[in-house]
Amino acid sequence: MQESVEQLRRSLIEKHAAFRQVFVELFHDLVSSSEQNKEQRILQTRESVALIWSLLADRDRPQWLKSLMDLLSRPRSAFPYGNLIDAIMPLRETAMNHQWVFSEGVEDSIDFDEVFERHRKESKLGELFDEVVNIMTRIIEAQGMDSRVIEAVLRRLILLIQKNRNGSFSALPTWLKFIIGVLKNFVIEELRSIPVLGPLVTALEKTFEEIQDEVSIVMTKSYHELETSVISIVPDILYTRSGSTLSVLQSTQPTLNQMG
Structure with missing residues (x-):
């Protein structure tokens, strides 16, 4: 069997x-x-x-x-x-x-999403996402905006942000990378061709850079807390030869530097 x-x-x-x-x-x-x-x-x-x-x-x-x-x-x-x-x-x-698991059992675990959610709420991500939606809305409503295709894409991105802005520990970087990729590959250059939208396009790019920085900060804080929790559970096996605590998660922390 x-x-x-x-x-x-x-x-x-x-x-x-x-x-x-x-x-x-x-x-x-x-x-x-x-x-x-x-x-x-x-x-x-x-x-x-x-x-x-x-x-x-x-x-x-x-x-x-x-x-x-x-x-x-x-x-x-x-x-x-x-x-x-x-x-x-x-x-x-x-x-x-998804992980395919075939055995059943109960074991102690750390709630990654709970830790991330707490740090997310303490961050500036909420107001930064509000600002992105505001800038996109202003671009859509601007007089020089005459591309129905780009307008439709921006409206779709606004909906995606609104639906996913409170995403989980693992989901947030994924959909954020997707949206930034769409902007860089299909939207930004088209908007740059409309002179009146220049300041708004610059503001949009700057705000997304701030969002990436803020997500990195939130993830770093979350990983640090998780690392501390793991070390507190198994203190006897997480020491280097010099006696200092081993940073078990240092090499696995994700970054957003490769986004888009």
């Missing part, structure tokens, strides 16, 4: 890895590709989800898998691309990082 469970685990991990690759490509194509490419990528992603689906009993299927199967199966006439990306964005981090 153990061998069968291990075989299932390996198969799930393999198919999940393939799914993650196509899922990342789905987000890119929904934003930038032709309708034909969008449909092909949606079908490819659904097929990848279906392969994982087929290996699991219904009670073992995680909610993100069920949600994706439903969303990717809906007809486009009733569920446009914009609605689709809004619906799958909150599922992205959970779907990408």
